[in-house]
Amino acid sequence: MALIVQKYGGTSVGDVERIKKVAERIKAFRDEGNQLVVVVSARSGVTNELIARAEAVCPNPPERELDQLLSIGEQETIALTAMALHGIGVPAISYTGAQAGIVTDMAHTKARIHSIDAEAMIKDINAGNVIIVAGFQGINSDGDITTLGRGGSDLTAIAIAGAIKADVCQIYTDVDGVYTADPRIVKNARKIEEISYDEMLELASSGSKVMQSRSVEFASKYDVVFEVRSSFNHNPGTIVKQEVASMEKVVVRGVAIDKNQAKIQLLGLADRPGTAAKVFRALATANIVVDMIVQNAGRDGVANLTFTAPANESAKAAKALEPILAELGGKIATHDQFAKLSIVGVGMKTHSGVAATLFTALAECGVNIDLISTSEIKITVAIEQAKADEAARAVHTAFGLDKA
Ligand code: ADP
Ligand code: ASP
Numbered sequence: 001m002a003l004i005v006q007k008y009g010g011t012s013v014g015d016v017e018r019i020k021k022v023a024e025r026i027k028a029f030r031d032e033g034n035q036l037v038v039v040v041s042a043r044s045g046v047t048n049e050l051i052a053r054a055e056a057v058c059p060n061p062p063e064r065e066l067d068q069l070l071s072i073g074e075q076e077t078i079a080l081t082a083m084a085l086h087g088i089g090v091p092a093i094s095y096t097g098a099q100a101g102i103v104t105d106m107a108h109t110k111a112r113i114h115s116i117d118a119e120a121m122i123k124d125i126n127a128g129n130v131i132i133v134a135g136f137q138g139i140n141s142d143g144d145i146t147t148l149g150r151g152g153s154d155l156t157a158i159a160i161a162g163a164i165k166a167d168v169c170q171i172y173t174d175v176d177g178v179y180t181a182d183p184r185i186v187k188n189a190r191k192i193e194e195i196s197y198d199e200m201l202e203l204a205s206s207g208s209k210v211m212q213s214r215s216v217e218f219a220s221k222y223d224v225v226f227e228v229r230s231s232f233n234h235n236p237g238t239i240v241k242q243e244v245a246s247m248e249k250v251v252v253r254g255v256a257i258d259k260n261q262a263k264i265q266l267l268g269l270a271d272r273p274g275t276a277a278k279v280f281r282a283l284a285t286a287n288i289v290v291d292m293i294v295q296n297a298g299r300d301g302v303a304n305l306t307f308t309a310p311a312n313e314s315a316k317a318a319k320a321l322e323p324i325l326a327e328l329g330g331k332i333a334t335h336d337q338f339a340k341l342s343i344v345g346v347g348m349k350t351h352s353g354v355a356a357t358l359f360t361a362l363a364e365c366g367v368n369i370d371l372i373s374t375s376e377i378k379i380t381v382a383i384e385q386a387k388a389d390e391a392a393r394a395v396h397t398a399f400g401l402d403k404a
């Protein structure tokens with residue numbers, strides 16, 4: 001008997017037929033004598049639809065109200081899944097995030113989990129019930145509903161698995177596991193059997209939306225081993241766990257692209273101590289996640305500072321920087337049509353020539369590199385959005401990742 005946490009994403013619970021299929025899968029695990037906590041997402045498309053409706057009534061909706069609205073998507077699925085289980089004779093109880101004891105900080109739309117009080121859940125599990133928890137949501141200390149950022153049901157599942165010390169954590173989705181690149185874009189991508197937390201984190205934060213990056217960060221911090229697999233078949237998936245020595249043999253584990261990027265340039269800023277601190281403090285206060293940062297050498301007392309941020313936050317970034325520009329001089333230029341392409345692998349720590357291979361592959365398909373940043377296990381380039389897919393395929397081939 002094992003204590004299993006499962007998470008089913010939007011496509012896996014996309015309509016009532018899919019929800020019934022998921023209920024059958026849950027029943028099969030329970031019939032084998034396992035205890036289950038199941039986290040579900042909103043039906044695919046529902047969260048986007050809710051956001052569109054919010055924006056239709058208010059161009060910049062208050063984030064507290066947005067969270068009230070977005071949380072209903074998951075609430076529909078928990079109730080339907082619990083009902084589907086009852087329909088096939090399995091006792092199941094649905095829980096909202098608050099009922100599951102998921103307490104977060106105050107940051108609406110991207111809240112962080114502070115703690116999970118799993119007492120009620122454990123009591124209901126021990127009484128023989130399957131627990132169905134709404135992903136992506138929690139409650140803050142004011143008693144307001146918060147959401148955990150897009151894709152946040154992954155985080156709900158991994159955090160619960162950590163909190164209740166589950167034996168197994170399975171993330172069910174619409175692909176067979178984590179691939180060397182998004183299989184919808186790179187047809188020759190291969191499924192990865194095992195990947196380290198660090199590599200998965202870098203892929204996720206570089207745009208591989210198969211896992212929410214914060215959920216991987218959480219898994220790494222609390223060492224929650226998990227498997228990404230398909231809810232549409234019974235194939236083995238990808239195990240995500242701590243790095244083992246053999247993983248370093250692979251130089252590049254995967255390629256990720258993120259097409260939702262803006263390049264923001266601050267031109268003619270006063271070149272003196274404290275300038276960058278002021279700029280990035282203002283962005284941090286506005287909760288904007290900045291990625292690549294480049295500053296050119298100052299000249300005549302002024303310097304240019306360039307960074308990337310999610311394209312849908314570029315207007316918010318510009319607004320947050322208004323008072324800083326008023327103080328430091330200079331002007332802002334935003335370009336929304338950017339993409340980031342990243343290659344990731346723990347093997348990069350011990351191999352040379354990786355950057356050269358990347359840049360050659362990009363040059364051969366006529367892609368201009370705008371910005372470059374590197375870490376021990378990742379190289380990222382900012383490139384033109386329209387060429388991102390083609391570039392990903394070329395780079396995938398160049399590193400020998402294509403399936404035979
Ligand atoms: P869910 O709704 O189950 O959470 P998501 O849509 O969030 O599913 O994530 C699954 C999708 O992630 C896949 O359909 C695939 O297109 C995309 N994806 C991007 N990069 C990768 C990758 N490296 N491996 C597998 N899937 C990827
Ligand atoms: N429904 C939320 C979203 O679409 C959370 C999730 O699916 O994980 O982002």
Ligand code: MG
Binds near residue numbers: 009151209210211212
């Ligand atoms: Mg997802």
